[in-house]
Amino acid sequence: MKKTLPLVVAANLFVYAVFFTGACRRQQTEQVVVTGASTVYPIVQMAAEELRRTKGLDIMGQGGGSTRGFEDCIAGRNSLGAMARELTPEEKAQVIALPIAHDGVGIVVHASNQIAGVTTDELRQIYRKQVTHWSSFGGQNDRIVVVHKAEGHALRGVFMDYTGLTPDEMTRHTDVTAGDNAQVIRVIANTANAIGYVSLGEVIKAAEAGQPVRLVKLNGIEPVMENVTNKTYPLFHPLYLISKREPQGGSRVLLDFLRSPEGKAIIRQGNYVPLE
Amino acid sequence: MFRWSRERWFWAGAIGLGLLPVLAIVALAIFLFWNAAGAAAQIGPRELAAAEWLPQQNRYGVVRLLAGTLAVTALALCLAVPVALSAAGFLSLYAGGKVRAAANAAIGLLGGIPSVVIGLWAMTWIVPLFGNSWISASMVLALMIAPTICLLSGAALRLVPADLLEASRALGVGEAIVSRVAFHHARWGILGAVVLGTSRALGEAVAVSMVAGNVVSWPSLTRPIATLTTTLIVELDSAAGLHRDALYLLGCIVLIAISALSVFGRAAQRKAGI
Numbered sequence: 001m002k003k004t005l006p007l008v009v010a011a012n013l014f015v016y017a018v019f020f021t022g023a024c025r026r027q028q029t030e031q032v033v034v035t036g037a038s039t040v041y042p043i044v045q046m047a048a049e050e051l052r053r054t055k056g057l058d059i060m061g062q063g064g065g066s067t068r069g070f071e072d073c074i075a076g077r078n079s080l081g082a083m084a085r086e087l088t089p090e091e092k093a094q095v096i097a098l099p100i101a102h103d104g105v106g107i108v109v110h111a112s113n114q115i116a117g118v119t120t121d122e123l124r125q126i127y128r129k130q131v132t133h134w135s136s137f138g139g140q141n142d143r144i145v146v147v148h149k150a151e152g153h154a155l156r157g158v159f160m161d162y163t164g165l166t167p168d169e170m171t172r173h174t175d176v177t178a179g180d181n182a183q184v185i186r187v188i189a190n191t192a193n194a195i196g197y198v199s200l201g202e203v204i205k206a207a208e209a210g211q212p213v214r215l216v217k218l219n220g221i222e223p224v225m226e227n228v229t230n231k232t233y234p235l236f237h238p239l240y241l242i243s244k245r246e247p248q249g250g251s252r253v254l255l256d257f258l259r260s261p262e263g264k265a266i267i268r269q270g271n272y273v274p275l276e
Numbered sequence: 277m278f279r280w281s282r283e284r285w286f287w288a289g290a291i292g293l294g295l296l297p298v299l300a301i302v303a304l305a306i307f308l309f310w311n312a313a314g315a316a317a318q319i320g321p322r323e324l325a326a327a328e329w330l331p332q333q334n335r336y337g338v339v340r341l342l343a344g345t346l347a348v349t350a351l352a353l354c355l356a357v358p359v360a361l362s363a364a365g366f367l368s369l370y371a372g373g374k375v376r377a378a379a380n381a382a383i384g385l386l387g388g389i390p391s392v393v394i395g396l397w398a399m400t401w402i403v404p405l406f407g408n409s410w411i412s413a414s415m416v417l418a419l420m421i422a423p424t425i426c427l428l429s430g431a432a433l434r435l436v437p438a439d440l441l442e443a444s445r446a447l448g449v450g451e452a453i454v455s456r457v458a459f460h461h462a463r464w465g466i467l468g469a470v471v472l473g474t475s476r477a478l479g480e481a482v483a484v485s486m487v488a489g490n491v492v493s494w495p496s497l498t499r500p501i502a503t504l505t506t507t508l509i510v511e512l513d514s515a516a517g518l519h520r521d522a523l524y525l526l527g528c529i530v531l532i533a534i535s536a537l538s539v540f541g542r543a544a545q546r547k548a549g550i
Contacts, residue, residue: 005291008284012292016299038513065514145408150490151331152514167332175500176408177490179510186486190399191408 032250035062036069036082037154038180039103039199040239044082046266047257057250063180066154070095073242079251081242084154084199095242100258101272104200104228105158105235106215108185110192111207115139117217120234124163126195129173134193145175147187147196153180158237159197182206189213197235200228201271229273239272305531312528315521329492329502331511331519338504340492341526345503347410347495348484349477352417357470359418360425365455367426368433369441380427387423394420395486408489410501416487417477425473432465432548433458465548471541475534481505504530 034044041061048059061082064072069081070091087097107118115137118126125131126144135141148170149156160170176194178184181202188194189211200223203215215223218235227233247255257263264274316324319336326337363383367376398416406412436458444454459466489500490510504526512523 005287008288008291009295011288012295013299015292016295063513065516067516068514068520071516150510150514152511152516152519154514157332167330171330171492174491175489177500177502177510179513183510186399191403 032057032059032080032254033062033078034059034080034082034241034254035064035072035078037066037084037239038063039084039154039202040069040082040100040241042201042270043101043239043258043267043272044254046270047254047263050262050266051254051257055253057253059250059254065152067152070242073244076244079243080247080254083240083242085157085237087240087242095244096246097240097242098247098255099238099240099275100255101239101267101274102228102236103239103272104223104225104233105155105162105197105237106200106203106223107218107235108188108196108198108203108213109216110188110194111212111214112192113139113214113216115216117220119219120163123218124165127163127165127173128169142193145191145194146173147176147178147184147191147194148174149184149197150177150179154237155181155197155199158235162235185211185213200225204271225268225271225273236273308524308528308531311521311524315518315525318518319522319525327494329507331515331522334518336518336522336525338526338529340494341502341504341507342529343495344410344488344492344501345478345505345530348413348417348488348501348503349474351410351414352421352477353470353474355414355418356422356425356473360422360473361429361459361466363422364426364430364433365459368430369455369458380430383423383426387420387427391420391480391483392486395483398483398487403487407498408487408500409498410488410495411497413484413488413501413503416483417480420480420483421473421477424476425469428469428472428545428550429462429466431550432462432469432545435465435549436461462548464544465550468541468543468545468548468550471537471544475537475541478537479505479530479534481509485509 034040041063044059044061048061051057051059066083066085069078069083070087072078073081073095081095083097084103087095107123109115113134115134118137122131122137127146129146131144133141133143149159156170159165160167176187176191178187178196181198184196184198185202185206188196189206200215203213207213207215217223218233221227221233223233228236241255241258243251258267259275267274315336323336324338326335327339328335328337329341363379367379371379394416398412402412402415406415440461441454441458444457484503485506488502488506490502490506491500492502492507493499495501508523508526511519515523
């Protein structure tokens with residue numbers, strides 16, 4: 001046994017190495033890989049199901065945030081990157097940005113919270129802790145729990161730009177930091193005095209699924225798809241697919257589909273607003 | 277000599293499967309260290325030793341995250357250890373066989389509850405009372421590590437020779453002293469149990485992130501707090517570039533701390549003969 005031991009160990013390592021490289025190589029088969037903003041993920045997912053059925057196209061979506069979508073795109077790790085925010089000028093210079101939809105950002109509170117709505121200014125005061133109790137809005141005398149999204153999420157930047165809060169104010173007055181949309185919704189569903197901002201479509205879906213969360217008016221505008229579509233609802237952000245060069249093959253098929261009437265219907269179904 | 281016999285196939289299979297976990301841990305460590313070292317080199321020791329963790333502004337100070345982790349873990353130990361040791365003492369020294377078996381099964385079950393379930397429960401029961409805060413996070417952690425500490429130190433206490441306890445009783449001392457004798461005899465095993473509980477507390481992420489608030493700040497009992505692991509959880513899914521590598525660095529710190537504690541805890545347990 002002693003003599004054969006090194007041989008057996010070496011043989012095993014070899015087998016693992018072969019398996020490992022084999023597993024890596026398999027990824028190179030024709031597949032459209034979309035990585036990036038988790039807000040775009042549901043759209044890609046719905047389109048993938050449809051295109052797999054009708055065209056036999058293999059599309060794989062993965063989250064990871066807008067910035068990852070961009071970096072993967074530059075590094076050639078995906079076919080298309082997904083971004084849920086406006087591109088910075090430097091980013092714009094390096095990729096082709098293909099708008100596919102826009103998405104409202106809902107101001108969310110617990111279902112038991114009776115307030116009708118907030119104005120941009122009140123939102124600013126809440127997130128600066130200048131107003132700290134719901135009684136200021138005619139609600140109960142409970143302390144407002146301010147929920148933010150974590151650093152790196154597109155919506156955090158969108159919210160910051162909209163309210164004009166400084167990066168310092170964004171971190172200093174936070175009660176809870178949550179990661180993706182689902183986490184924010186879960187926190188608010190479990191915290192009667194919380195307020196947060198989430199992709200409108202995700203909140204509508206969660207509320208329909210019975211989660212105790214509700215959207216409130218912003219500047220008196222109802223947060224419904226109609227108002228997001230005609231852009232009277234003031235807080236929204238664009239959704240992009242990005243590519244290093246003019247998309248070809250499967251990527252092209254996916255893009256064309258998302259801009260076709262069927263694709264737009266699917267986008268609307270997910271409570272996003274397709275391109276005109 | 278070399279017969280491709282059953283014997284050799286057996287060894288090939290056994291060694292192959294035995295190598296797998298070793299390879300997995302080596303690959304994991306290399307992956308983490310590689311990414312973490314890149315981040316550490318790029319950020320620089322001075323910036324790492326700062327308090328500000330503001331990835332959007334390229335500031336990656338880990339001090340407040342470390343403080344948060346230590347604070348949450350320390351308070352969790354303060355809450356869990358007295359309860360766990362009292363329970364372990366009663367169950368191993370005084371409880372009857374049936375009671376002990378039932379209680380140990382229940383405690384084991386508590387220890388086996390998935391952390392996301394404990395987190396969901398804590399969100400509806402603990403957070404309304406104490407807010408998203410240091411104290412909530414520590415209470416949740418205490419709940420998760422108490423079973424580990426209780427069961428492992430119970431095992432150590434049962435190794436105390438019955439003669440020793442009978443001899444103490446024969447001297448006419450009260451039960452308080454008798455149990456002190458037992459705890460003294462089992463001290464290494466108990467230390468091992470506490471250390472292993474601590475390592476579990478350091479690594480726990482999901483349940484804590486659901487109640488801690490995850491806001492990077494200096495620890496304050498009723499204010500939200502962020503730890504190394506909760507920061508990883510809320511930021512990893514959207515991090516890219518240096519931010520992502522900095523998060524790997526946090527993971528690396530946790531891995532090193534847990535490995536060191538595990539080695540120490542096992543050594544203490546071995547000394548106790550468990």
